[in-house]
Amino acid sequence: MKALLLALFICEAVVANVTVKDSIIQEATAVYHKFHEMLSQKVKSQISQGGLYKGAEFCANESFENIKEFNKTLADNVSLKRVSLKNRNPNSYPQDDERKILEAFDLIEKSNAYLPSEIVQMNEEGDYKIYFPSTMSSKSCKSCHGAKKGVNEEVYELFKSKYPNDKAFDFVSGQVRGAVIITVKQK
Numbered sequence: 001m002k003a004l005l006l007a008l009f010i011c012e013a014v015v016a017n018v019t020v021k022d023s024i025i026q027e028a029t030a031v032y033h034k035f036h037e038m039l040s041q042k043v044k045s046q047i048s049q050g051g052l053y054k055g056a057e058f059c060a061n062e063s064f065e066n067i068k069e070f071n072k073t074l075a076d077n078v079s080l081k082r083v084s085l086k087n088r089n090p091n092s093y094p095q096d097d098e099r100k101i102l103e104a105f106d107l108i109e110k111s112n113a114y115l116p117s118e119i120v121q122m123n124e125e126g127d128y129k130i131y132f133p134s135t136m137s138s139k140s141c142k143s144c145h146g147a148k149k150g151v152n153e154e155v156y157e158l159f160k161s162k163y164p165n166d167k168a169f170d171f172v173s174g175q176v177r178g179a180v181i182i183t184v185k186q187k
Contacts, residue, residue: 024128043055053158078184
C-alpha cells in the first residue's frame with residue numbers, strides 16, 4: 001500500500017511539474033512573440049520613414065531602451081533580454097550559463113540538425129530561462145548584420161562609432177545570431 005501511495009505521489013509531482021513547465025513555456029512564447037512583433041514594427045516603420053540608415057539609427061540608439069520599456073510591461077517575475085556571442089552592444093554579451101546555451105545553438109546548427117524553437121533551462125531556485133534563437137532571416141537583417149562588404153557604408157560607420165568593438169557582422173541566411181531570453185522566476 002505504501003508503495004502504491006508513493007508511486008501516485010511521484011506521478012502527481014511529475015505531472016504537476018510538466019504542467020508548470022508547459023505553462024511557463026506558453027507564457028514565455030507569448031512574451032517573445034509580442035516583443036518580436038513590437039520591435040519588428042518599430043524597425044520597419046523607421047526604415048519606411050527614412051530608409052535603411054534611419055532603421056539602423058533606431059537599432060543603435062533606441063532598441064536597448066525599448067527592451068527596458070518592454071520589460072516594464074511584463075509581470076514582476078518575468079524579464080526579457082537579447083544576447084549574442086557576436087554582440088554589437090556590450091550589454092548583450094551572455095552570462096556563462098547563457099553562453100553555453102548559445103554555443104549549443106551553434107553546435108546544433110553546424111550539425112545540420114533542426115534548430116529547436118526554444119531551449120528551456122531551470123536553475124536551482126526553480127526559475128526558468130527560455131531561449132528563443134534569433135536567426136538571420138530577413139533582407140533587412142542582412143543590411144546591418146550581413147557581410148561587412150555588403151553593409152551600407154553610412155550604416156557601417158554609424159555602428160562603428162557607437163560600438164567600436166562591434167562583432168555583429170558576417171552572418172548568413174539561417175545562421176543563429178543570438179537569442180532572446182525570457183526569464184520566469186517562480187513566485
